[in-house]
Amino acid sequence: MADGVKPRVKAPRTASAGEVVTIKTLISHPMESGQRKDGSGNPIPRSIINRFTCAFNGQMVVDVTLEPAISTNPYFEFEAKIPEAGTLQFTWYDDDGSVYEDSKPIEIS
Amino acid sequence: MKTTILAAAALVLGAQAALAGGPDDDTLTINEDIAIVTRTDAPAHLENLDTIYSGWHFRDDDTQAMEMDDFDNPGMIFVDMAIDAWSAPEGSEGKSCADCHNDPESMAGVRAGYPKWSEEGGEVRTLQMQMNACRTERMGAEPWKYDAGAAINMEALLSSVSRGMPVNVATDGPAGETWERGREIYYTRYGLLELSCANCHEQNFGNYIRADHLSQGQVNGFPTYRLKNAKLNGMHSRFKGCVRDTRAETFAPGSAEFVALELYVTSRGNGLSVEGPSVRN
């Protein structure tokens, strides 16, 4: 796991069956684009989160392919439809092979 | 006579500021819950301004919106990291911050009074200096480097639990000498460009310097997450950049000059709410 990568997700704890809810996700990551050069003029190699997915009870909500133009500490806001009680699963995939995860349970009110 | 001319010039420039794209009229509530005072009467010691404004008022709507929800604000990821560090034992004594200070919420109000005179230290201390005193003297841990990651994250956590409370630092008493020195630095012209803090932030707030919309240079929102470098920035780092931009030899974060300046600049915002971690350009 790259150093100090920390997700931060906003999701409601409850929803009515079939409700559309707003999800906000942040994760700390430098998103090294591959365009920068170090002090000696050598290019710093690209190292980014290249994919983010959100699924609910195994069904896909959104699947995002990230390129280096996504800002440091990637942010995504989107909507999810909640048919039943279950768990939102968030997964971020790093160029270096690391996988970061977070999950939020949702109950039906 | 000279002061009157300067004051008159300042008034004219100030009036122009409102027209030239000065502070906007929006109001700030964070998480639909914490009301932030972002404009109020200038404190009595501040002779050249009637109203003080948080830097929030000088940013565009999108940037302002980023601060309104703790899940939009990237600075809060780093507050989360500090929450972890708060409970992690460190140093020879095997203690964490939590062992003495309970939970971070109980620190509400602390940030609002810093920098302040420390009896035990015989000096004016910034929040980072006090944290390092705790680390070295009570935890037996290494001090954090000034404005470096761990220190800035913790300063952001302590600021976040004081949001909405009025900034209120003492300008007299044992802190008075340091405050006077800070005021002198604020009004001193530095560098090849011969600019003082006041030239931009008191006489020209609301105007543009090239493409930057000048604020009053208030620090109630620090540490601040800057879009420019996508990380939390501390006050001393910002002071250092500003002085460097006048093409002067700048001072170091943690230096006596910047401690004094931090006390003085913080006092110019007495009455605004603690707002950190804020989001700025």
Added chain:
Amino acid sequence: MDLTRRETLGACGAAALLAMLPAPALARTTDDWIAEFTGGADMAEGGLDLTAPEIAENGNTVPIEVGAPGASEILVLATGNPTPGVVKFTFGPLAGSQRASTRIRLAGTQDVIAIAKLADGSFARASTTVKVTIGGCGG
């Protein structure tokens, strides 16, 4: 070892030539991205929202939003960046809507393009110009 200006310029020139050689094979242009996404199909204007500021507060972090009702995918390109690809959203069965917001880096003033693959397999396109300034004494 001290280099004369002539030697330094010569070395830099040679290095620049060498650096340029493999690049064309790797760089995907905006047109390449579009062709790969649409397969060469026509793109209708409209049916797709793209929201970005007229003037970016700072080019390093620019908030954008895209949305296209019923779309399966939306691709965003920054035509003036060193590499145009920005992000591709694929919406699944539990997407509450086909909208998403994110924050992107723009290297300079340029057109940002969004292309949506709609429910019927056709494509829609929207474009907006974002001005990116170099600040004053941003420190």
